[in-house]
Amino acid sequence: MLLVEKFKEDTIIFKEGDNDRTMFIVLDGSVQLYVTRNGREIDLNVIHKNDFFGEIEMYSNKPRSVSAKAMTNVRAAILKNRMELEQFIAQNPAFSGKSLRVVGQRLADTNAEL
Numbered sequence: 424m425l426l427v428e429k430f431k432e433d434t435i436i437f438k439e440g441d442n443d444r445t446m447f448i449v450l451d452g453s454v455q456l457y458v459t460r461n462g463r464e465i466d467l468n469v470i471h472k473n474d475f476f477g478e479i480e481m482y483s484n485k486p487r488s489v490s491a492k493a494m495t496n497v498r499a500a501i502l503k504n505r506m507e508l509e510q511f512i513a514q515n516p517a518f519s520g521k522s523l524r525v526v527g528q529r530l531a532d533t534n535a536e537l
Contacts (some may be wrong), residue, residue: 425500425511436491436499437477443487445503446477452497456489469494478526481505 427450430436437443439458447454454470467489470476480487481504502508512519 425502425507427498427500430493430497430499432493432495432497434493434497436493436497437487439487439490441487443477444480445501446475446481446508447491448475448500448502449473450498450500452499453494454497454499455492455494457492458489464490474525475522478508478522481508 425448430452436447436454437445449470449472451472453472454476455466456468456470456476457464457466459465468476470491476491477487481502502511512522
């Protein structure tokens with residue numbers, strides 16, 4: 424059973440530069456991913472119900488590359504490490520296919536931006 428946490432609207436879930444390795448699956452609500460450049464927030468993506476974020480840092484030893492803020496009241500399942508993710512995938516095989524599609528699309532979008 425995964426830990427579920429609630430975040431109120433406008434709550435910062437994590438900040439760019441944090442060393443946290445947690446991954447989140449949105450159960451309810453929406454989350455804004457953004458970066459701050461020259462004191463300005465630049466919106467990158469909105470994560471909705473049944474989508475996930477924070478997966479990149481789970482596989483890297485680098486700080487968070489983006490910030491995440493609750494756009495609405497959010498309820499999210501929390502995966503604290505790769506072992507929890509692998510257990511979750513084993514119990515929810517459909518998530519594996521979805522995660523490959525989403526991560527592949529995110530990489531394609533990033534490559535197009537570069």
